[in-house]
Amino acid sequence: MEKPPPTASFQSIKSLPVSFRYAGTGSSSEAEIHYNGVTRNGVVMPSNAPGGDNNDLQSEIGSDDSQSSSVRGIDDSPYGKVELIEDEGVSTEDEDTGITGYTPAPLLPTRTEYKWEDTSAYAAKKKHQSWVQLSNGDWELATILTTSGTETLLSLPEGKVIRVNTESLLPANPDILDGVDDLMQLSYLSEPSVLYNLRHRYEQNLIYTKAGPVLVAVNPFKEVSLYGSDYIQAYRRKSIGSPHVYAITDTAIREMIRDEVNQSIIISGESGAGKTETAKIAMQYLAALGGGGGIEYEILKTNPILEAFGNARTSRNDNSSRFGKLIEIHFSETGKICGANIQTFLLEKSRVVQCVKGERSYHIFYQLCAGASPELREKLRLKSVAEYNYLRHSGCYSINGVDDAEHFRIVLEALDTVHISKEDQENVFAMLSAVLWFGNISFTVIDNENHVEADLNEGLSTVAELIRCDVAALQSALSTRKMKVGNDTIVQKLTLPQAIDARDALAKSIYACLFEWLVGQINKALIVGKRRTGRSISILDIYGFESFERNSFEQFCINFANERLQQHFNRHLFKLEQEEYINDGIDWARVEFDDNHECLNLFEKKPLGLISLLDEESTFPNGTDLSFANKLKQHLKSNYCFKAERGQAFSVRHFAGEVTYNTAGFLEKNRDFLHLDSIELLASCTCHLPQIFAASMLTQSEKPVVGPLHKSGGAESQRLSVITKFKGELFQLMQRLETTTPHFIRCIKPNSVQSPGVYEQGLVLQQLRCCGVLEVVRISRSGFPTRMTHQKFARRYGFLLLENAANQDPLSVSVAILHQFNILPEMYQVGYTKLFFRTGQIGVLEDTRNRTLHGILRLQSCFRGYKSRSLLKELKRGIATIQSFIRGENARKEFAVLLQKHRAAVVIQKHIKGRIVKKRYMNSYHASLVVQSVIRGWLVRRCSGNIGLLNFGGRKVHNLFHYG
Numbered sequence: 001m002e003k004p005p006p007t008a009s010f011q012s013i014k015s016l017p018v019s020f021r022y023a024g025t026g027s028s029s030e031a032e033i034h035y036n037g038v039t040r041n042g043v044v045m046p047s048n049a050p051g052g053d054n055n056d057l058q059s060e061i062g063s064d065d066s067q068s069s070s071v072r073g074i075d076d077s078p079y080g081k082v083e084l085i086e087d088e089g090v091s092t093e094d095e096d097t098g099i100t101g102y103t104p105a106p107l108l109p110t111r112t113e114y115k116w117e118d119t120s121a122y123a124a125k126k127k128h129q130s131w132v133q134l135s136n137g138d139w140e141l142a143t144i145l146t147t148s149g150t151e152t153l154l155s156l157p158e159g160k161v162i163r164v165n166t167e168s169l170l171p172a173n174p175d176i177l178d179g180v181d182d183l184m185q186l187s188y189l190s191e192p193s194v195l196y197n198l199r200h201r202y203e204q205n206l207i208y209t210k211a212g213p214v215l216v217a218v219n220p221f222k223e224v225s226l227y228g229s230d231y232i233q234a235y236r237r238k239s240i241g242s243p244h245v246y247a248i249t250d251t252a253i254r255e256m257i258r259d260e261v262n263q264s265i266i267i268s269g270e271s272g273a274g275k276t277e278t279a280k281i282a283m284q285y286l287a288a289l290g291g292g293g294g295i296e297y298e299i300l301k302t303n304p305i306l307e308a309f310g311n312a313r314t315s316r317n318d319n320s321s322r323f324g325k326l327i328e329i330h331f332s333e334t335g336k337i338c339g340a341n342i343q344t345f346l347l348e349k350s351r352v353v354q355c356v357k358g359e360r361s362y363h364i365f366y367q368l369c370a371g372a373s374p375e376l377r378e379k380l381r382l383k384s385v386a387e388y389n390y391l392r393h394s395g396c397y398s399i400n401g402v403d404d405a406e407h408f409r410i411v412l413e414a415l416d417t418v419h420i421s422k423e424d425q426e427n428v429f430a431m432l433s434a435v436l437w438f439g440n441i442s443f444t445v446i447d448n449e450n451h452v453e454a455d456l457n458e459g460l461s462t463v464a465e466l467i468r469c470d471v472a473a474l475q476s477a478l479s480t481r482k483m484k485v486g487n488d489t490i491v492q493k494l495t496l497p498q499a500i501d502a503r504d505a506l507a508k509s510i511y512a513c514l515f516e517w518l519v520g521q522i523n524k525a526l527i528v529g530k531r532r533t534g535r536s537i538s539i540l541d542i543y544g545f546e547s548f549e550r551n552s553f554e555q556f557c558i559n560f561a562n563e564r565l566q567q568h569f570n571r572h573l574f575k576l577e578q579e580e581y582i583n584d585g586i587d588w589a590r591v592e593f594d595d596n597h598e599c600l601n602l603f604e605k606k607p608l609g610l611i612s613l614l615d616e617e618s619t620f621p622n623g624t625d626l627s628f629a630n631k632l633k634q635h636l637k638s639n640y641c642f643k644a645e646r647g648q649a650f651s652v653r654h655f656a657g658e659v660t661y662n663t664a665g666f667l668e669k670n671r672d673f674l675h676l677d678s679i680e681l682l683a684s685c686t687c688h689l690p691q692i693f694a695a696s697m698l699t700q701s702e703k704p705v706v707g708p709l710h711k712s713g714g715a716e717s718q719r720l721s722v723i724t725k726f727k728g729e730l731f732q733l734m735q736r737l738e739t740t741t742p743h744f745i746r747c748i749k750p751n752s753v754q755s756p757g758v759y760e761q762g763l764v765l766q767q768l769r770c771c772g773v774l775e776v777v778r779i780s781r782s783g784f785p786t787r788m789t790h791q792k793f794a795r796r797y798g799f800l801l802l803e804n805a806a807n808q809d810p811l812s813v814s815v816a817i818l819h820q821f822n823i824l825p826e827m828y829q830v831g832y833t834k835l836f837f838r839t840g841q842i843g844v845l846e847d848t849r850n851r852t853l854h855g856i857l858r859l860q861s862c863f864r865g866y867k868s869r870s871l872l873k874e875l876k877r878g879i880a881t882i883q884s885f886i887r888g889e890n891a892r893k894e895f896a897v898l899l900q901k902h903r904a905a906v907v908i909q910k911h912i913k914g915r916i917v918k919k920r921y922m923n924s925y926h927a928s929l930v931v932q933s934v935i936r937g938w939l940v941r942r943c944s945g946n947i948g949l950l951n952f953g954g955r956k957v958h959n960l961f962h963y964g
């Protein structure tokens with residue numbers, strides 16, 4: 001008999017007992033539907049997995065929150081086929097993976113009517129999806145409509161349907177993994193999945209996410225209510241488990257106490273990503289919990305000072321730290337903070353004398369100009385910002401929403417807190433003012449050879465006054481250079497560019513020394529006392545990997561530091577993995593990862609590494625940036641990590657990507673020498689700060705510089721080059737970190753406009769790559785990132801087993817599942833307590849689980865529907881009976897009340913009627929008596945008249961009548 005055309009609603013399809021056969025790739029929906037012997041074309045759309053909690057992988061079978069539609073079809077659909085096989089029970093089989101599963105036998109009778117619906121409805125549902133990269137580089141989550149051969153038809157969220165190469169697609173994670181708080185939980189660890197997950201969380205103000213051992217912090221660029229004493233207490237009590245800087249800091253404290261090992265919190269990220277804020281949040285936590293005495297208050301007060309002297313407005317961040325810092329916080333035996341030490345790295349000196357349009361120099365200059373009292377202004381000969389050449393040229397004097405005068409007040413307060421005397425504070429401000437006045441010193445050309453002499457102007461005299469030196473000595477130090485030729489000392493005049501360089505170099509050096517001196521003073525204030533136990537937590541806030549269009553010496557140093565940190569990161573990451581593998585008896589030797597050893601070698605190798613060659617060229621009097629570039633190309637061209645570029649450029653293959661450096665300015669910045677005449681000038685000042693600076697400049701020399709007057713002009717070359725000094729500091733830093741247990745925080749800047757709520761995919765992706773988050777993910781992929789205890793695994797996937805496993809132990813169940821699903825032995829390892837999986841393996845199991853669950857749930861929902869309908873019918877009947885009973889009861893009750901009322905009314909009526917009758921009778925009786933007595937009276941009167949008994953008393957007559 002011909003089947004009737006489909007007419008029923010979709011609901012009726014839901015109640016079909018069906019099984020379906022997947023014929024597409026992986027999670028493809030291609031299938032055929034057989035129903036009552038008829039084959040129809042359509043698509044299968046697996047529903048959401050049950051269990052709403054993303055973090056709970058233990059969602060139960062039969063949970064009610066399954067999504068509705070699961071199987072639909074359309075005749076002659078171009079999108080694929082669905083097969084509904086009548087009354088077969090429900091079994092699933094993935095032809096690609098060969099995975100089979102089962103669901104219970106059909107529970108409902110077959111329905112005979114159905115209707116095929118338009119599949120376009122599916123595109124709107126977030127089901128069966130993959131990541132596709134659009135031409136602008138962004139990743140988009142697209143719904144797979146069909147896959148045929150190498151081509152896949154996709155539907156994009158805005159309704160567009162596109163055809164792409166199947167291989168270009170990346171699988172999307174199941175819905176239950178949306179917004180997981182640890183990226184390691186993602187079944188598919190891919191760039192788009194990580195990007196999507198971070199955005200998903202960011203949109204809900206969940207700015208912290210774990211990437212395995214690393215905390216990823218996405219800058220919210222707004223106040224988020226995630227901080228404060230309540231949160232601190234909650235993390236301390238461990239009543240909150242979500243990722244947070246507090247959680248990381250808390251772990252550090254606990255591990256420090258438990259293992260008696262020093263800890264470090266290593267924060268990195270690009271400028272404006274939130275490193276400094278994150279460091280402050282960690283310090284707040286430490287200060288709140290390790291508290292005892294006022295030292296933690298002093299530690300927190302170091303922030304305004306360091307920010308004022310070391311931060312500036314840049315195009316990327318209004319409050320950009322222009323130095324790296326390590327704060328080591330020491331704890332006493334009782335776990336209280338007992339002191340701290342701050343180490344700073346590579347302050348950007350060049351900013352003091354020039355900065356790019358729209359940027360600012362160090363905040364303290366603007367704060368001083370805005371906030372100094374009239375007396376101080378007078379003393380320091382302070383002018384307005386616009387009158388200083390060093391500040392004027394960038395054209396940016398203020399920052400929106402920032403009150404420099406108020407900040408100056410805060411800095412003064414902080415300087416008091418860290419016990420810097422008023423006299424020293426005044427000296428500090430005098431140095432700042434002098435630095436600014438240096439920029440206003442001008443020169444006049446005095447001969448045909450462009451030789452100059454410093455003008456005796458306001459600038460020169462004010463500087464001399466402020467640093468307390470002789471004006472003539474200052475003028476000479478800026479205009480001439482003493483050279484020793486044989487036994488004679490000759491004085492060489494400087495050309496204009498040389499004089500400007502000498503002036504700027506002196507200003508930069510004074511500022512850098514001032515900064516160093518301040519840090520030293522702060523350290524004295526925070527000095528770790530006798531209570532020192534040697535236990536400490538260090539917070540490293542260091543510049544992240546930088547890759548711009550034009551990269552210079554600064555990026556070269558910064559990226560070198562990041563290579564070192566990455567090496568530390570790799571070692572630590574693998575050490576941890578290794579420990580877990582060993583503890584669980586896992587063969588961890590198979591884990592491979594990309595070491596950045598080769599890149600570090602390129603930098604550090606002697607004598608033919610980048611640093612050695614840079615130093616070598618810097619010492620050559622005739623060395624130029626171009627000759628340096630050529631030397632690199634000549635010696636390093638065969639190195640895998642080095643790439644020669646055109647002109648004076650070269651590229652380095654860093655762990656985070658390739659960076660092209662332009663060598664322009666490399667040699668000068670690396671030499672960074674201050675002429676000995678300038679050092680000597682500072683030494684001659686009567687103000688103690690310049691003297692201290694001069695002494696520290698001399699001690700920075702590799703070999704002690706003996707009497708500059710007796711030295712030739714080559715004396716400067718004996719000073720350590722910037723890169724060598726930096727390399728030494730880094731080496732010490734790494735040695736220090738090596739003795740600690742590290743905790744890594746990677747800060748991410750979600751947009752370049754510093755605005756809340758804006759998530760620029762490309763920018764985030766670039767940072768994820770640069771700061772190595774994807775590297776962690778990649779490393780995890782090569783290891784066994786997914787771990788599950790045998791118990792959990794057996795509980796989650798045990799129901800997929802074809803054989804009865806009721807009485808087996810979790811380990812046997814786990815192994816049986818692995819065999820049943822033909823998971824290749826190299827894809828997993830069985831540990832003593834856990835199963836370890838390579839990336840994606842759990843995804844396959846999860847897919848099968850979801851499909852099976854989906855089938856079960858569909859049947860369960862159909863069955864529940866059927867049961868509900870039957871119940872409803874019975875209920876209806878029951879309800880009618882109850883209703884009629886209740887109505888009868890009510891009627892009876894009403895009737896009884898009425899009857900009672902009626903009876904009462906009758907009694908009352910009777911009584912009233914009786915009374916009326918009685919009253920009437922009594923009235924008539926009395927009336928008759930009156931009449932009778934009147935008549936009798938009359939009769940008596942008549943009788944007595946007639947018989948003459950007039951003398952008879954009326955009374956007797958009356959009585960006679962009465963009784964007679």
Ligand SMILES: Nc1ncnc2c1ncn2[C@@H]1O[C@H](COP(=O)(O)OP(=O)(O)OP(=O)(O)O)[C@@H](O)[C@H]1O
Nearest residue numbers: 219221222271272273274275276277317319320321
């Ligand atoms: N957790 C946070 N909550 C609110 N705002 C934040 C947070 N983290 C960062 N910000 C905002 O982002 C700005 C930049 O942060 P921060 O100065 O810490 O960046 P950075 O990575 O240290 O940059 P740089 O390397 O330039 O010093 C802050 O001034 C603040 O406005």
